[in-house]
Amino acid sequence: MRHGSDKQPRHFSAPGDAPRVIDQGSVWILVAAPSIWAAHFLLSYWVAAIWCAKTGPMASLFEPRWIIVALGLICTALIAWLGVIAVRRYGGVFVIFEEITDSSERGRDRFIGHVALLLCVLSVVAIGFTVIPGLVFATC
Amino acid sequence: MRRGILLIIPALLAGCDGRHNWLASAGAEAQRVEELFWVLLLGAAVIWSLVIGAAVYAHRRQVDPSLETQARRFILWGGAVFPTVVVGALLVWGLVILRDITSDEGDLTVRVDGERWWWRVIYETPEGDVVTANEIRLPVDRTALFRLTADDVIHSFWVPALGGKMDMIPGRETTLALTPIQTGNWGGLCAEYCGGAHALMRFDAIVMEQDAFDTWLAAEAEAAQVAGDDRGFEIFQEEGCGACHTIRGTDAQGPVGPDLTHLAAREKLGAGIYDMTPETMARWITDTHEMKPDIDMPPYPDLQGDRLDRLVAFLMSLD
Numbered sequence: 001m002r003h004g005s006d007k008q009p010r011h012f013s014a015p016g017d018a019p020r021v022i023d024q025g026s027v028w029i030l031v032a033a034p035s036i037w038a039a040h041f042l043l044s045y046w047v048a049a050i051w052c053a054k055t056g057p058m059a060s061l062f063e064p065r066w067i068i069v070a071l072g073l074i075c076t077a078l079i080a081w082l083g084v085i086a087v088r089r090y091g092g093v094f095v096i097f098e099e100i101t102d103s104s105e106r107g108r109d110r111f112i113g114h115v116a117l118l119l120c121v122l123s124v125v126a127i128g129f130t131v132i133p134g135l136v137f138a139t140c
Numbered sequence: 141m142r143r144g145i146l147l148i149i150p151a152l153l154a155g156c157d158g159r160h161n162w163l164a165s166a167g168a169e170a171q172r173v174e175e176l177f178w179v180l181l182l183g184a185a186v187i188w189s190l191v192i193g194a195a196v197y198a199h200r201r202q203v204d205p206s207l208e209t210q211a212r213r214f215i216l217w218g219g220a221v222f223p224t225v226v227v228g229a230l231l232v233w234g235l236v237i238l239r240d241i242t243s244d245e246g247d248l249t250v251r252v253d254g255e256r257w258w259w260r261v262i263y264e265t266p267e268g269d270v271v272t273a274n275e276i277r278l279p280v281d282r283t284a285l286f287r288l289t290a291d292d293v294i295h296s297f298w299v300p301a302l303g304g305k306m307d308m309i310p311g312r313e314t315t316l317a318l319t320p321i322q323t324g325n326w327g328g329l330c331a332e333y334c335g336g337a338h339a340l341m342r343f344d345a346i347v348m349e350q351d352a353f354d355t356w357l358a359a360e361a362e363a364a365q366v367a368g369d370d371r372g373f374e375i376f377q378e379e380g381c382g383a384c385h386t387i388r389g390t391d392a393q394g395p396v397g398p399d400l401t402h403l404a405a406r407e408k409l410g411a412g413i414y415d416m417t418p419e420t421m422a423r424w425i426t427d428t429h430e431m432k433p434d435i436d437m438p439p440y441p442d443l444q445g446d447r448l449d450r451l452v453a454f455l456m457s458l459d
């Protein structure tokens with residue numbers, strides 16, 4: 001396991017140990033969860049728009065409703081996986097009791113992990129708020 | 141500054157009573173929104189008091205580091221989880237209301253066409269369309285489905301006491317369902333700026349018992365009773381009024397302005413802005429643009445004396 005109290009030096013020379021996009025120290029994990037939410041938002045609109053255009057303005061949204069829910073579940077799962085990475089690789093915790101002030105790799109990682117975790121929660125809530133209108137409304 | 145705000149308050153509150161009051165519970169749809177409004181207001185008041193109370197309390201108290209964990213937990217639950225749940229619940233509630241009040245079915249259908257700056261109103265009945273203008277009467281406890289469109293620019297159809305509002309868009313049809321639950325004369329207005337006389341684009345929304353409504357609608361459906369040699373009607377035609385206005389049952393079939401077949405049966409003149417009296421009617425004809433600026437009807441300042449009196453008497457007889 002690569003998570004530990006101290007950061008391993010980064011060497012990707014060994015074959016099979018290719019760099020991962022979201023790895024310890026990478027800030028990509030911060031934008032990943034909100035991006036998934038944005039993608040879900042956009043896709044939901046597309047699904048509804050295409051459905052309404054193809055079946056007439058008063059068509060039942062029964063189908064897109066479940067498509068949006070399914071997309072929501074997939075995105076939530078993706079974000080949950082990101083959350084796991086934030087905890088495992090970055091050592092992120094949900095509630096921080098002391099300030100993270102030390103200028104060390106370890107400190108920066110923990111900070112990124114913490115922020116990533118919070119963003120994951122926020123994104124899941126946001127996806128929920130996108131799914132709810134889809135569930136409530138049955139018309140275009 | 142403070143004084144200014146205090147001065148504004150009575151003016152704002154003045155908008156809160158009477159026939160344009162959206163808190164009057166005069167319509168089933170408005171009532172649903174009203175419930176949500178009061179819960180929001182009350183809830184916000186309670187939460188605001190608690191937060192401010194907590195802030196004052198925290199300010200007064202000595203810092204106690206041993207409570208750090210508790211405090212953080214309190215922030216997590218009170219500052220993150222609680223608001224999320226509350227906002228989520230309100231979202232669901234609001235959406236359900238929205239879904240319930242946007243219906244495309246009604247016990248009667250009324251088409252309303254927004255024009256600058258008046259309303260063309262058409263009741264769909266089994267016997268055919270009944271055309272009228274500038275006044276909308278509705279039976280109480282029945283859902284009226286409004287099919288809305290506009291002739292020139294975007295208008296917006298709003299009867300605050302009953303519910304709404306809904307935009308009227310040229311080339312498109314929007315619908316709005318309203319179910320009045322209180323009889324009375326509720327004010328309606330255009331809620332989308334549409335040019336010069338926008339603020340004078342109003343109408344009466346009169347909610348009546350079903351019987352009275354049926355009688356009224358039957359009367360509206362009738363053609364006007366105009367004698368062939370009615371001097372007033374001759375003047376109406378000589379002046380060219382009939383080129384713009386329709387009086388059903390006569391040669392006057394103009395499509396430009398409001399239908400005048402039962403003009404005098406309306407309570408207001410000029411799209412809900414003046415009382416329907418011979419005096420206002422005479423001024424409407426001679427000083428048209430003083431009465432309502434910019435409108436498409438030309439003034440007739442030279443129409444005076446006996447001719448004017450006869451024309452006005454004729455118009456006032458159209459009930």
Ligand SMILES: [Cu+2]
Nearest residue numbers: 295330334341
């Ligand atoms: Cu208007």
